[in-house]
Amino acid sequence: MQRATRVFAGAVAGLAMASASATDAKEAAGTGLGDVDFRASCTAEVGEDFDRAVAMLHHMMYAQAREAFERIAAEESDCAMAHWGIAQTLYQPLWPTRPSADELERGREALQRARDIGVETDREKALLAAAEAFFEDPDADWWTRIGRWADALESAHENHPDDREIGVFYALSRIAVGQTADDRAAYNAEGARAALAVHEESPTHPGAIHYLIHANDIDARAGENLDVVRAYSDIAPSVPHALHMPTHIFVRLGNWPEVIEWNQRSAEAALEHPAGDHVSHHYPHAADYLVYAHLQRGEDGKARGVLDEVLARQGYQPSFISAFHLAAMPARFAVERRDWERAAAIEPRTPTEIPWDNFAWPEALSWTARGLGAAYQGQLEQAREAEAQLAALRDSSESAGESGFANYIEIDRLLLAGHIAREDGRDDEAVALLKQAAKLEDTMEKHPVTPGALLPPREALGELLLELDRSGEALEAFRSSQEVWPGRYRTLLGAARAASAAGDEGVAREYYGMLLETTAAESDGPEIEEARNAMGKM
Structure with missing residues (x-):
């Protein structure tokens, strides 16, 4: 991108x-x-x-x-x-x-x-x-x-x-x-x-x-x-x-309040305009943007409410758009919150009413989340299975003349391969794979079907570098991610932690402050408490 x-x-x-x-x-x-x-x-x-x-x-x-x-x-x-x-x-x-x-x-x-x-x-x-x-x-x-x-x-x-x-x-x-x-x-x-x-x-x-x-x-x-x-x-x-x-x-x-307000209205209107006998795909399209924005605001409960409401419905329009968002929302909710147990439990190709054979990229979202969840829990066999599925879906998209879809899938496969390498003790290879994913992302635009990536490559790279005590490099990765995906909860949090680890309390305060400005006033959780405590001490 x-x-x-x-x-x-x-x-x-x-x-x-x-x-x-x-x-x-x-x-x-x-x-x-x-x-x-x-x-x-x-x-x-x-x-x-x-x-x-x-x-x-x-x-x-x-x-x-x-x-x-x-x-x-x-x-x-x-x-x-x-x-x-x-x-x-x-x-x-x-x-x-x-x-x-x-x-x-x-x-x-x-x-x-x-x-x-x-x-x-x-x-x-x-x-x-x-x-x-x-x-x-x-x-x-x-x-x-x-x-x-x-x-x-x-x-x-x-x-x-x-x-x-x-x-x-x-x-x-x-x-x-x-x-x-x-x-x-x-x-x-x-x-x-x-x-x-x-x-x-x-x-x-x-x-x-x-x-x-x-x-x-x-x-x-x-x-x-x-x-x-x-x-x-x-x-x-x-x-x-x-x-x-x-x-x-x-x-x-990164204007999350507007994303939420407008998509709430869009989702309600979509339910008033069915596509024949089906729930219009405009409904899950708006709902995915809602979930994404709520998560960036630290409103996990509201994101969960939207997700539950979407998954409780049946009879969706059997289109790529429906498939994409029905796969993306459960994956997004788990990955954004770094709930790796939940991510590893995701079942690809659900709900079964969707003709998944026609939709490689949407299916890949489920395998990405499942693989990342498995990798972070040390379940490398399951993670490698997910990577193999991503490679197959990438190849099928390429064979169908859809090189753009193939590239989106490949970015996620590289991310997963990097996390597998990290869990396998191959740290240099892990860093190289995440940098390769970021480089490929630079050649792509955000597709209009999605509000954002499940896991932006430079955000993932920043977290990995921070784990490896390379805080200066991590901060640069988070800064680069902020330029592409502004106002993301995990990017701002990661940048603040990296700056603090590098001893730059001024920059850490800047990013913690941005995180608190971005999130809703009623948001809580350990990361928000961390930001508030850090701002109070600095």
Whole structure:
């Protein structure tokens, strides 16, 4: 993960601004989704419904948008673009979910139906061609499809530079194709430019705001356009993802109270918007961010309450996102608290209702926590089994053309291998493995599906170096981790302990103070007591 220095006070000041006027926001909130004026070549009777369906598409409410487009297609048989809309809901360019063979076939059929009916305008023909570029060639891999779709939208944008809908889809395509580009920041900058251009003309357009936030959800851009962030929920106050999306920025700033407040609202809204017969994956998505933020605040009881509520539910949407968070939350709760007995007891591939064969990276989270828990307890056979599982999941991801997922898994495998080496008495090798994990992390961005790593490599390296009485090096590792993952409970605590061990009481006081400022006033526990005692003595 590339490093960026964040100035929290300045960010909060920027976030307090709202670019959409109060009148615009109020009017948009009345629709519940924001304002889209697609101007589809269908009858006026379905025009408003079509705009709402496109708005849901921009909010990434894909299942709900699909149902809306299907209703339009059933009501008006000659509305070709309704079938384009159905196809658009079958792939999610920024999500880790991949369409199945059946979904790809359904998309091709929907687009052929649109062609058979006939589209009337050049702009609609350009959008239809972009969707067809994604669905053509049944044997193409995901990233080839995304590249073809992005190229088609680039042409569409060049030919229709003033078209708002083409503009926002073009912005989305830049962000999507940039995920595997060598210069990701340049692609995100172009996506932000295109989204901002639409936002300036239409401040309550949901796609413009949503994709602008995604464009800035990388280290190099985390401080950009902060005045726009809050406007998203203003225009769509009951849309789960609109209530969640600003926290992609807040989590990068270590602004835990905001992460908690917004995701509480998002989780509640998600339960009001099921995905057919399933609990929407927007619910566990918000809940994982909640668990993460509560843990950084030292609110373990509240984190446990969220986790228990999530695990008590059944019937989750069988998607990558559901799988990821249902695996991440139990693992996160154990690892963040360094409860190694609990971590070692985690059972991968639960709950069984999730089709785990499709989701290597989510499954890897469980093996990572299980392996770390075993390693810390000296159960090296179980730890090595977990490492072998991680290696297999890494290889399967690589074979599937998902090198990004493979790298995330490899970072965790290196962390686990380092802890196994430490327990096996190979300290130099352990340090080298954790440094290798940190170096690999430097090449990766935080994926938007996750609020943060289970165990940041430099945080783990700092703890290891502190165990080895290398306090000066440990402090540098914690400082580096703080630059990437600001405001983490364990990073601040580790930095304070390392500074104290190095005899630098001034720096120790600084980090203990930051820990106490970050955590909730009612937080307790031995680490908080340690910080309070240290501050009293220094």
